[in-house]
Structures are given as structure tokens and as C-alpha cells.
Amino acid sequence: MSELMLKYFREKQQKVETEKVYNAQCPFCSMQCKKQVIEQTIVTRKRYRTTGVDNPTTGGRLCVKGLNAYQHAFHEDRLRYPMQKIDGAFQPISWDAALQLIKEKIPALQKEYGKNTIGVYGGGSLTNETSYILGKFARLALGTKYIDYNGRFCMSAAASAGNKALGIDRGLTNQLDEIPETKCIILAGTNIADCQPTIMPYFEEAKRNGAYIIVVDPRETATAQMADLHLKVKPGCDNAAANAILKCIYDEGKADLDFIEKRTEGAEELFVHLQGLTVEACAEEAGIPYQELEKAARAFANAESGMIFTARGIEQQVDGYLAVRNFINILLLTGKIGKKGSGYGAITGQGNGQGGREHGQKADQLPGYRSIDNKEDRKYIADVWGMKEKDMPGKGVSAYEMMELIGRGDIKSLFLVGSNPIISNPHATMVKEAIQSLDFFVAVDMFISETAEYADLVLPAASYMENAGTLTNLEGRVTLREADKKAPGESKNDWEILSMIAGILGYGTQFSYQSAEEIFNELRLASKGGIADYFGITYERIRQAEGVFWPCRSESDPGTKRLFEDRFARDGGRAELLVVPLKNEHPKEEVSQEFPLYLTTGRVMAHYLTGVQTRKSSNLNARLFESFIEIHPVTAKRHAISENTLVTIESPRGQITVRSRISESIREDTVFVPFHWAESQNVNMLVEGRLDPVCRMPGFKRSAVRVSPYQEQQ
Template identity: 55%
Template structure:
């Protein structure tokens, strides 16, 4: 698309800026320097180096090394776009904002405020996430707000709340990893998703740590394992039952810890009477002796940590699957001390902070609950409104798309997300967005969703805006910028303030900087589970990062280890929860004989909107692919490199084939970073976890067939 503006230089030759990577949850600190020009070279060159910090220890992965490339991309949206005669056309901010506000007012008058939906993202700063939630509830008065983090952390978050009384990604520190005598990595491929954390694992290995990896594929992470439990996709909860049973039979449960610090063990013990190790082995597709050996290593170990990620969590029983791994943590007493704990390895850059301060349908800032009357009164006092004026809870992200499809939500505002790609059942979502009355998108690029919009607003990139983000440890970090925004791009929080002003709500959104927003966020979170009150920008500049909860500015940042003496439930005890073993949500049959699962590759991030605009990263992984076992490929008359169609009960897509002995037979693995005809989510199931509304991305029953050259 032709742009009418030229982009201003972002960084002058010879200058540098300290920032942090916009991608994964490690949030590595980096220093970007624009090099002096070289005679004859047309393109500017940059040097990227890591800055020492507590999480990445100064390391940077290939994504962080090249993150600046998408910021400098010629595809950046430089001014607002409005749809005229079916085509997005450059416009003024006045016209674009007027269109959005006029629509909001019209829809509210005709159908009520709940006919408007807001859809946020897990890479937004804490300040913007907070303001987006406030804008939904106070600026518009709608109950319908949720975000793409629903597809990332909701299973682990809800499990942590039920079991421990609190959700923070890691209950321990990253520095505890090498101190653990046993590590269980369940459904997490750190080597590709959080590669700067791999040295923690290699140090652990050097210290003699026994590493157990649970994954249907032989990944870079699995190659470190002493035991690789290459289970059948969708049977993680059953495997955890097998591990619990073996630990019980081996006498490796910590009876004193169970008695003093937990509730509900009697129910779990009764449940384990019905657990049969041979049945677990058959259900999971694993050797019973291997399950017993893994259980012995973890059970006997003096210290141990269990990490889970999307492989376990992105299932329709993801909530209870995580709870079952937490049962294993509690049963062995491996929590609340150095070298012990549980961690949900967050995926998105601000997946932790993004879910703490009001983007989720059922939450208010500080992890307060929107249906809790005391929490509503507190937030009403902070915002200067009546408690009854705050809307009640809405629905989850995919359920919002269903409401758009049904016509209940008639106007949708999307900020920092690409729902047409990231949602399951993508064909339904695409149809919904094609037919919605009005769609506005705030983004840096014309994502697959933005191309469908009636109005597109250009926003600043990570090098151009200020704000805080919370990494996977629960450590709040400050990202500051000294780079001028290109063209007419505006900060996302500033856009929300302007829209609120035009809606007559300027008194509630009178902010001139991200720091001012954070000052209100501090008060909003005060006394909540995720208490940020003791954190300030000045403190973050001095200390580099501060763990929450931090209720006082005079308080030390804490050790980073949670639950040393008590859990966060009122009685201070954690809760066991019996979990049944079950078949995967979809079981292969004659028509769909394979299991389709999805995930990530090293060079891309989420739906690829940013990484596919980096020449270096895009060149590493140009197109999508399906990984398939040689025996499965042979049975379906497929050869390496063939184009294939993969079909499920929900839809179909086409990709190129990669034959690999590192995946289970009858299992297909497809990355999630490509859209259009290569979008794996065209075939994923819309079924949701009943506890946390996480879609079941990992176990769609599928078929595969080669596409002949004449058909392409």
C-alpha cells in the first residue's frame, strides 16, 4: 500500500539506545547501536548486544538480535487508514478518530454498550493493558473485553489460583534451575521459545540435574533430557496421574509437608486407588517402566522444579492437567525453598503483566475480581465512579468472536492482536470479522486482521514507547525509549486517552505519560494479589527490576521465592485436586486418523506480524510446514518437500511437508506463525476448557493428503 508520508529517521548514526526485546517472556535487556555509515553501503547497519540483567544474564537470541528490523520496516503504517469503497485509504487522525467515536456512540444508542467489544494483547505494556480495561469499563461501559493471552496462560493461571491462591508465572527464581536435582519440563520447548534460558538448563546438567522432558516431539530441549517421555498428545493429565501413583508406591511423598501445609490429600489418595499404571502406560503410549523411572528420579530428588507450558495447557483439560502436575509438586513438598517450585513458562512478552490489570473478562487491576463486591467498591473509589456503573464480567476471547459472528457484538476494537490468525476455528472468526458492522484495529502493520478493518490506527513500536512489562518470574521491568515515532504513529495509551476525551470521559483519562498511568495502576493494584504499589519508575531505574507482590516502597524486592511459609489461601494452605485420566478431546478415527498439534519455531513469534517483517528472521523460516514421521508419510504416499492438505472436522489448510523421525507416529506438528492458506488454526477445534476457556489447540483429529502439481 502506498504511504503518503516518509518515515523520520529512528536512530542517528553513532547513537545507541538501551531497551529490551519485544518478544518472549524473558524480556532480555539489549543495547541497539546504529553504526557509522560505510562508503558505498546504501542500508544502515546496527549492532545489538545484550545488557547484563537477572533473567537473561546479558544473552540475546536471534529474534532479539533482529527485532529492530521490523521497527525500521518500510511496511510500517505511518498514518491512519480508513476504508473507502472497500479499500483502505490514507486519512487524517481527525477523520479516523471521528469514525470510531461516531460508531461507538451510534452502536451504544441502538444496541447498548455491550454491543461493543475490545480485544487486547499480551505484548501490550502494563500501562496500556490497564488503560484498555479501564477504557472498556469506564470509557465505553461494555462488559466485553478479553485478550489473546487467554490462549497463552489461562490454564496455568487458573490452576495456580485454585491450588496456591495466587498466579505468578514462576514460584521460584530462574537462578534456582541449576540448584534443582530434578527438572520436569512438560510441554515446553525452551530451546526455541525462550532460548536465552537454555544456559540455565545446561548449567543444571553440568551440576548433575536429572532432566525429564514431556513432549510428543524430539525438540532441542528434549535432546538435553535424561528421560524423554514422548507421550500421545492430549494425555498429560493421565501421565501426571501415573507419576503420582508411582511416587506414592515408592514412598516418596512428603507426609509432613502434606499434613502441615495442604488440604484435600485424602480425596487425592482415594482417587489414586483407582489409578492403574498399566492403564496409564497404554493411554499415554509410554513404557510403564519409563514412567516409573521418571517418578523415582523426581520423587527421590532432594530438590526439584516442574515447568509447564502450552503443550500441557492448550488443551480442553489444560486447567486440570496443570493442577495434576501441581499435585505432584505438593505431594513431594518441592516448593517454597531454593531449588524447588513450579513455573508456567509464559509465552508472550507481557503475558504475566497483561493478565494482571484488567484485560481479562473477569478481572479488575491487581488480580481483583470483577464479580467481587469488595473489589468493585475499591476500584470504583480509585476511578471515581459508582460501583454499580462498572460492568459485570464478559466472556473469553474466542467466545467474543462467536458473539461477533452471531451479531451480538456489532463493533470491535482490536489493539495489539491478530485474532483472525490466533483464534481456533479461524474460518468462523474470519467470517465474523468480514460481517461485523465496524472493525477498528490499532497496529504497526497491516496484519491479517487489520486488512479487514474499517479504520486502522498506526501505533508506536517497542523502541519508541515507554512502559513496564512483567517477565515470566513476576519481575516488573521498565522499558524506556528515546527514539521519535515515525510518521504519525501514536502511543497506544495516548489513542485510548483521545478516544475517551471525544466520548466525554476525559476526566478519567487525563494522562500525559506512561509513568502517570503507572502511578494510578500502583494505587489500583494496592492490596490486591498482584500488588505493585511499592514499585515506581525511579525504583525500577535503580534496581533494574522488582518482583511483585511489593506493597511498600520501603520494602525489599523480595527473594523471588513464593510460599516459603504459607500459601495465598486464607488458611495459608495449598489445595490438592483429584484429576481423572481421560482420552484426548478428539480421538482419531477412520476419516481423521492422525492427531494435529501446533507450536512455535525459533525465528518467529506468535502470528508472525512482526517477525515476518524482519528480513533476517523471515529468511530463516520462509513458509509454514508440517512435521510428519517417516512411517506416517510413507503410509500416506507423501515425500519430504511435498505440498499437502491437512483437514480436520473444522477446516483445512495447505503446507509443505517435512519428514522427521523426531515426532511420534500418527502425529502432525505445524507452527502457528503463518496466515492465509497456511494457517493451522483453520483446522483447530473450537472446544474450550470449561474452567478457563482455553481452546484445545493441541489435539485435533486430522487427515493428510498430497497435493499434486496439477492441483496447485
Template identity: 60%
Template sequence: MTKDLLDYFRQKQKDYTTETVFDTQCPFCSVQCTMQLVEERVVGRSRYKVLAKDNPTSNGRLCMKGLCAHQHALHPERLQFPLLKKNGEFVRVSWEEALSFIRDRFTAIQTEFGNDAVGVYGGGSLTNEEAYLLGKFARVALKTKYIDYNGRYCMSAAAAAMNATFGIDRGLTNKLSEIPHARCILLAGTNIAECQPTIMPYFRQAKKNGAFIIVIDPRETATSELADLHIKVKPGTDAALVNGMLAVILAEGYVDEAFVKERTEGYEELKKHIEHIQLDDIAAMTGVAKEIIAFAARQYALAPTGMIFTARGVEQQTNGYMTVRNFLNLALVTGKIGKIGCGYGAVTGQGNGQGGREHGQKADQLPGYRSIENEAHRQYIASVWGVPEEELPRKGVSAYEMMQKVAAGEIKAMIMMGSNPVVSSPNARFVEQALKTLQCFVVVDLFLSETAELADVVLPTSSYLEDEGTMTNLEGRVTWRPASRKRLGEVKHDWEILCELAKVLGKGEYFSFSSAEEIFDELRVASRGGLADYYGITYERLRRERVYWPCPFLEHPGTARLFEHSFAHHDGKARLAVVENKYEKEEPTDHYPLYVTTGRVLTHYLSGTQTRRSPTLASRQIEAVMEIHPNTAKKYKIENNALVKIETKRGAAVVRSKYSYKIREDTVFVPFHWSGKQNINQITDDALDPYCKMPGFKICAARISPIVDLEKN
């Protein structure tokens, strides 16, 4: 072929090739990595590539989930039109018909049974604007007290513990960039390497700098591979383990007496409690040798700087709140807080788990982290919203308690936005049966999820590529997510749906927004003067930088490190707490002799609604597998790679076995990203932490048996 002919064909190809670049953020975890999606259309067909963009949190890194996120957003199963269930089948309807149906049903139900007969259930992946608007919608448009969100299952234990201890809750008290300055790092119940992999370089750099890394986890993980000391604690005994460490620290004189005296309250009570702790008892309780407990305590106490990180492994327990309180005790008695390389971090799971609770999705909170029961807070928010204070509802109940009220018939209708509790809730079969009893169930989602299949109306919402807004990442940085891709079909943004619903319910004057930025500007005012103060943050500023809250005025640089001089309680002091060794939890018995614990895997996210629709991610792990120690497997006649029935008091799940020497012999591990018979949350414990209402996902007594013939079982 001649050069002229080659040039001709190349030019023709260019004539039929277009390229569009979309700037965006990953929709998954709390790191909120930035990226570009490049869409190339060649002769009418599209192909895609993803490019990482630099940012101060993940420094231009992406994990496989971020690289594949567009696959679910472009999936052919994306909902494009409103669906209404008629005679048991979904049919496409107009937005007008869908909204009119919701108005008529909600109005009739509230007229007959009262405003609180309608509940609102949100999600931790909504933008700040949409989380804020959902809270306002519940309290102004519906006037119901029943609103909560799936973030209750994420950080509620840590949030409640930080509020009680420090007077404020923010995921990390320090910048991520301070991690390399810590000389001892304690990672408890967190598998960052698989859940937030793009921040692992901070920990690797710390190790290079000489940090001693302690991992507390019943199983060996990709994170524990980095550890200098891996403590395979017996599930549910983390609080007792910390009591043992505190006993060593107090007995051997490692307490920072000056810090404790000047900046804390409750030390004498804690000291009296710890004086009665015996390491032999702690060792027997936790399954950890007393020499290891003492060694870990000395490593942390003697290090000049140190940081503690917790996540769902220690928080998703019925004593999760008190367990985190004890880890905070550890930081406070050694004075390792409020200084560079010294602090605490609750590693947020969902993309906007932090912002979602700060601005109104949580049952007891108003925007700016205000309390719905505080009269001054109520009056301020009422003035921002232009409603009488007495019309604002009072505190509702937690996410799972809402499901109990549905089952009891107290909540008769519900709108759900950005959540899939049929897969993600504890005792999920109970939740599914409860939702089936609703007189009107509305779901807003990208897909016809397992939960959406139960709905009367399903409203199609936009994806991260299409929906502009702000998110608050695990550091407490507020980030702006641009979104310029055209929406599919008749899809609307979550905030548009709420505004249109409010309009048909006769409350449109309070929801007359035309952009996400307009909503954010109202959010700024609503948060002003609150603990989570965003007033000094604007879209114009966020387009240039990521800003830490609190940021109370426009010229404020943002607060990267908390508690340098005082804590957020009225007297400026942190609160130490007495934490007992044992709390009521589900213990193994002769009938249910093993612990089953749950968690994530690298390739999937939460209920799997999105990642199971990514061909690349789904192909890497197509099903749930149960990690089991070979010795345990032999005892219960479980072959490797065989189907196994796992049973608890709540029912059974079926998964495939996988031998692993990396897990305790009394424990099996199953990820929670699958539905149907593989849904491990069908059998998880729905007992709730008395302080924060976190379910006991991580500690369930179970029995296992091989399945020879699945049809007969």
C-alpha cells in the same frame, strides 16, 4: 596516498557520520532481555547494530529474534497515518476524522443496542500501563463487559490452575537463578530452547550440577536434547501420565507426609482416587511403558530438590486446566514448593502475558488481580477510578467466546489492540468471517495485519523502540523499558490513542494522562492490597533494578520466592485436586486418523506479524513445514519436501512436508506463524476448556494427502 590525505578523508567521514544509541528491551518473549540499538548514519544512510545489556534474568544474552527485532520496527510497511476504509479501500485520513468516525459509530451502536454491543480485544505484548488503561477504557469509557485478550490462548490454563491450587497466579514461584539448585527438573510441553532460548543456560548449569532432566513431549526438540529422559507421550494424555507417577509415589511411600498434612487440603480424596490407578492402564493410554513412568516418578520424588515447568504443549488443551492441576499435585505431595530449587513455573509465552492479565484485560479481572465479581474489589477500583461502583460492568466472556458473540450478532463493534486473531485464533476461518460482520471494527497496530485488513479504521501505533513502559516477565519481575526513538509520521502510543478516544467519547476526565509513568502511578494505587500488588514499585526504582511482585510498599524488597511459609488461600493451605485420566477431546477416527499439534519455531513469534517482516528471520524459515515421521509419510504417500493438505473437521491448510524421526508416528507438527493457506489455525479445534476457556489447539484429529497439482485442489 599520503598520510595527510588519509587523515583528511577520515576526518571528512567523521564529519558525515553520527551515532545514536537507544536503550530498550526485546519486544518478543517473556524473558524481556535488555539491549541497545546503535544507529550509525554515514553520509545520510543508516546502519544498525544490536548490543546485549546485562540484566538479572538473561544475564546479557540475546537470541536471534532480539538481535533482529529492530528490522520490523524500521520496516517500510510500518503504518504512519490513520486509515479509514472508503468504498472498500483504505485511505489516509486525519486523526480528527478517524476519531470522529469511531465516536459516531460506537455511540450509535451503543445507543441502539446497549453498551455491551461494543467489545474490546487486547494483546499480551501491551505494556502494563496500556493493558491497565485498556481495561479501564472498556469499563469506564465504553461501559462494556466484553473485554478479553489473546493471552487467553497463552497461560489461562496454568493461571486458573495456580489460582485454584495456590490462591495466586504468578508465572514462576521461584527465581530463575534457583534452577541450577534443582536436582530433578520436569519440563512438560515446553520447548524453552526455541521459545525462550536465553534462559537455557540455567538448565544447562543444573545438568552440570547433577540434575536429572525429564522432558515430556510427543516430539524431540532442541530442549529434549538436554534431557536424561524424554517421554514421548501420546498427545492429550499428560494428566493420565501424572496420575501414573502419583500412583508410584503413593504406593512406594515417597509422599512428604508432614508437608501434606500441614500445608495442603484434599489429600485423602486424592489418595482414594490414585489407589484405583493401574500402571498398565496408564501405559496403554499414554503410549509410555509403565517402567518408564515408574522410573520418572522415582527420579522426581527422591531428588532432594525439584522443579516443574509447563507451557502451551500441555496447557492448550481442552483439559489443560486439570492437567496443570495434576502437575501441581505432583509438586505438593512431594513437598517440592516454597524452598530453594523447589517450585513450579508456567513458562509465559508473550512478552507481557503476565502483566496483561493482572491489571484488567481479562474478562473477569480488575487491576491487582482483583475479581470483577467481588463487591469489595469493585468498590475499591471504582473509588480509584472515581466512578460509581454500580456503573462498573460485570464479568464478560473469553476471547474466543467474544468471536462467537460477534458471529451471533450480539457484539456489533470492536476495538482491537495488539492482536492478530485471524491468524492466532483456533478455527481461524470462523473468526475471519465473524469479524467481517461487525458494523464497526477498529484495529490499532504497527502493520496492516491480516486482521487489520478487515477493519473499518486502522490506527498506527508506536513500536517498542518508541513506546516507554513496564512489562512483567516470566519470573514475576517488573521491568522498565526505556524508549527514545522518534515516532514515525503521525504515529501515537497505545495509551495516547485510548486517552484521545476516551476524550471524544466524553470520558476524557478519567484519562487525563500525559506520560506512561503517570499511568503507572495510578496502576500502583489500583493494585494496592491486591494479589498482584505493585504499590511499592516506582519508575525511579525500576530504572535501577527489576522488582518482583508482590511488592506492597516502597521499602519492600519484592517477593522472589512464593509460598515459603503459606499459600495465598485464606487458610494458608494449597488445594490438591482429583484429576481424571480422560476428558472429552477430539480423538482420531478412521476418517481423521492422525493427531496434528502446533507450536513455535526459533526464528518466528506468534502470528508472525512482526518476524515475517524481518528479512533476516524470514529468510531462515520462509514457510510452514509439517514434521512427519517417515513411516507415517510412506503410509500416506507423502514425499519429503512436498506440498501436503492437512484436513480436520474445520477445513484445510496447505504446508510443506519435512521428514523427521523425532516425532511420534501418530502425530504431525506444524508451526503457527504463517497466514493464508499455510495458517494451521484455520483447522485447529475451537472446543474450550470448561474451567479456563482455553481452546484445544494442541490436539486435533486430522487427515493428510499429497498435493500433486495445487490448482486442482
């Protein structure tokens, strides 16, 4: 072939083959893995591939969700225009018409029923900028006290425990890169191998370096398979396991008395409590052989350094706050915190579960982790927002309690941003009925989710590839997500949508933002002097350092990579040890002859939360397109259940049908069902609405159920 012809074919190929590179961060778990999505166009056909980008947290690693997250961002079902429900069906309308509808409906409802007839419900995957503006939108533009978010079901137990015991709630008190240096690790109620796969190399390296790893979980998960010791706890009895470990440490004289005397308070009361316990009684309550608990206690106490990580397994309980406090007690009793290779970590679930709870989405919270009940905090934020302190609403209620108020008719309108409460809430049947009863319901989302299906108006939101902003990962590192992709159709960034609505309600001056960075600079000021102080963090600093740790109080402050080296953040600088009774004062649902099995719920690797995004990914959905029940072979035989057959699961609140997986990895008295599916597979239909009295966390991880082979209705 001549040189001329080769040149001709090369030029022709260049005309029909183009490539675009989109910079992004994975939108799913709290590792916030950096990545690039490469879009290749050949003639009119597009192909995509994803590559990891080196970064201090994950070093360029991606899991199967991160590799395939582009699929929902490019999905044909993406909302491109505002959609109004007219005669029972959604129809596209203009933004002007959508805003006019809100302008008519909201003031009229508030005039008739009062400001607090409006609820605002956010999500833990929103950027820090949107989380901040959502709180401001609720309290200033709407004037309502009712705002909360789905992170209530994720981090509230650990957040409350960290704040009370240590004075700060930050996911990890140490950097991730200290994990390989620690000598003993307790992973309590966390299946990181499936839920945060890109964190696993830290623990695998620790194991290679000689660390002893203890996993507390009712199931032998992929994480438990890595452990040196697996404590197969009965669902909801983690606190009893912690008490047994504390008792053994105390009895064998392994407590760090010097650390306890200098840096804690409450030790005397805790010692009296431990004197009244026996390891055997605690072990019986926990459903674990006492010898295994003694082995765990000795391994942790004798190690020169140690870390404890908790997650939803122990936190999503009606005593989740106390369970986390008891595991923090273990750290404090052994002096293993505030040192290199020693500390506490709450494994954050959602992409911005950390930042999302710091800047005003929670019912009791103002930006910077300030308290809405504190007059000085209220005055400070009111001044930043240009309003009077007396006009700022007070504390509202938790996410699930908002659903109860909607069901009772106290809340008649709802703004929903990036969440799917019909699937994620306990007592899901009641929640669905409540949502259907709303007078006016506005949802902001990329798709028409199971909840948005009942909205009067759905506003199209940008995806993670189109919406730039900051997020805070599980170690407290504030990162910047660059977003290169243009949003499809007339979809907009969620902060833009909220600003537009605030404008038509008369607050355009306070919501005149032109960029996410402009919002972040206001957030910095709002957080200044608070517990979660971001004042010293700027977009430029994040770019230069690839993330900055909070608290960071000035631009000359390098950020705080390890907390509590010299003092704790509580008044007086001491951490608080707390007596946690063996028998909970707030009883959990017990099994009975009618409902003889414990049900516990959780995630699988291929899906995320309620599945709205991952079920739009053909690659991820192909891995697991339906839910399942994991059941022990002895239990399956007792209830006449065969492998890979449909099973009906019933609780006092309802029933679902899923497919069976028989496995010796689970306790005989327990079954497991993931929560990523809707309708007849929605396991949260079975979960009761009882809440932790401190943090208002529902008890997702323990319900009483019965199982039987599915029988088709005649």
C-alpha cells in the same frame, strides 16, 4: 599524508558518519532481554546492529529474534498515519478525522444496540500501562463488559490452576537463578530451546551440576535432546502421565507426609483416587511405557529438590486446567515448593503475558488480579477510576467466545489492540467471517495485519523501541523498558491513542495522562491490596534494582523473590491437592478412520505468534519463509508423502497446504505444524472451538486430521 590532510579527512568522515544508540528490551518472549540497537548512518545509508545489555535475567544474552527485532521497527510498511477504508481501500486521514469517525459511530451503535455491542480485544505484548488503561477504557469509557485478550490462548490454564491450587498466579514461584541449584526438573509441554532460548543456560548449568532432567513432549525437540529422560506422550494425554507419576510416588511411600499434613488440604481424597489407579493403565492412556513413567517418578521423588515447569503443550488443551493441577499435585505430594531450588514455573509465552493478565484485560478481572464478581473489588476500583460501582460492567466472555458473539451479531463493533485473531484463534475460518461482519471495526497496530485488513479504521501504534513502559517477565520481575526512538510519522503510543478516544467520548478527565509513568502510578494504587500488588514498585526502584518482584506492598518492601516459604496464598494458608480423573469428563477430539492422525501445533525459533512482526524481518523470514508439517517416516510412507513436497492437511473444519519434513523425532500417530502463517498455511483453520470449561482455553494441541499429497485443483 600530511597532518593537515588527515585532519581534513577525519572531519569529513565525522560529517557523513553518525551513530545513534537506542535502548530497548526485546519485544518477543517473556525473558524480556535488555538490548541496544545501534543505528549507523554513512552518508544517507543506514546500518543497524544489536548488542545485549547485562541484566539479572539474561546476563546480556540475545537469541536470533532479539538480534533482528529492529527490522520490523524500521520497516517501510510501518503505519505512519491513521488509515480509513474508503471504497474498499485504505487511505490516510488526519487524527481529527479518525477521532471524529469514532465519535460518530460508537455512540450511535450503543444507542441502537446497547453498551455491550462493543468488544475490546487486547494482546499479551502490551505494556502493563496499556493493559491497565485498556481495561479502564472498556469498562469506563465504553461501558462494555466485553473485553479479553490473546493471552487467553497462552496462560489461562496455568493461571487458573495456580490461583486455585496455590492462591497466586505468578509465572515462577522462584527466581530463575535457583534453577541451577535444583536436582530434578520436569519440563512438561515446553520447548524452551526454540521458544525462550535465553533461558536455556539456566537448565544447562543445572545439568552440569548433576540435575536429572525429564521432558514431556510428543516430539523430540531441541529441549528434549537435553533431557536424561524423554516421555514421548500422546497429544492431550499429559494428565494421564502425571497420574502415573503420582501413583508410583504414592505406592512406593515417597510422599512427604509431614508437608502434606501441615501445608495442604485434599490429600485424603487424592489418596483414595490413587488407590484406584494402576501405573500400567495410566501409561497406556498416555502412550508411554510404564517403566519410563516409574523411572520419572522415582527420580523426582528421590531428589532432594525439584522443579516442574509447564507450558502450552499441556496447557492448550480442553482439560489444560486439570493437567496443570495434576503436575502441581506432584510438587505438593513431594513437598517440593516454597523452598530454595524447589517450585513451580509456568513458562510465559508472550512478552508481557504475565503482566498483561494481572491488570484488567481479562473478562473476569480487575487491576491487581482482583475479581470483577467481587463487590469489594469492584468498589475499590470504581473509586480509583472515579465512577460508581453500580455503573461498572460485569464479567464478559473469553477471547474466542467474543468471536462467536460477533458471528451471531451480538457484538457489532470491535476495538482491537495489538493482536491478530484471524490467525491466532481456533476455528479461524469462522473467526474471519465474524470479523468481516462487524458494523464498525477499529484496529490499533504497527502494520495492517491479516485481521486489520478488514478494519474500517486502523490507527498507527508505536513499536517497542518507541513505547516506554513496564513489563513483567516470567519470574514475576517488573522491568522498565526505556524507549529512545521517535515514533515515525504520526504514530502514537497505544495508551495515548486510547486516551484520545476516551477524551472524545467524554472521559478526558479520567484519561488525561501525560506519560506512561503517570499511568503506572495509578496502576500501583489500583493494584494495592490485590493479589498482584505493585503498590511498592516505582520507576525509580525498578531502575535502581533492575526489576522488582511482585507482590511488593510498600516502598520499603524489597519484593517477593520466592513465594510460599511459610504459607500459600489461599484462605487458611494451605495449598489444595485435587483429584484429576484419568478419563476426562470433557472429551477431546479423537482420531478415526476418516481422520486418523493427531495434529499438534507450536512455535519455531525464527518466528513469534502470528508472524506479523517476524515476517517483516528479512533475516528471520529467510530462516523460515513458509510453514511445514513434521511427520514420521513410517506415517509418511503410509500416506504416500515424500520429503520436501506439498501436503494437504484436512480436519472436519477445513484444509491447509504446507511442505513436508520427515523426521523420526515425532510419534507415528502425530503430526506437527507451526502456527505463524496465514491464509492457506493457517493451521488454526483446522482446530476446533471447544474450550476448557474452567479457563476457556481452546484445544490447540490436539486435533484429528488426515494428510495426503497436494494435488492442484483442475
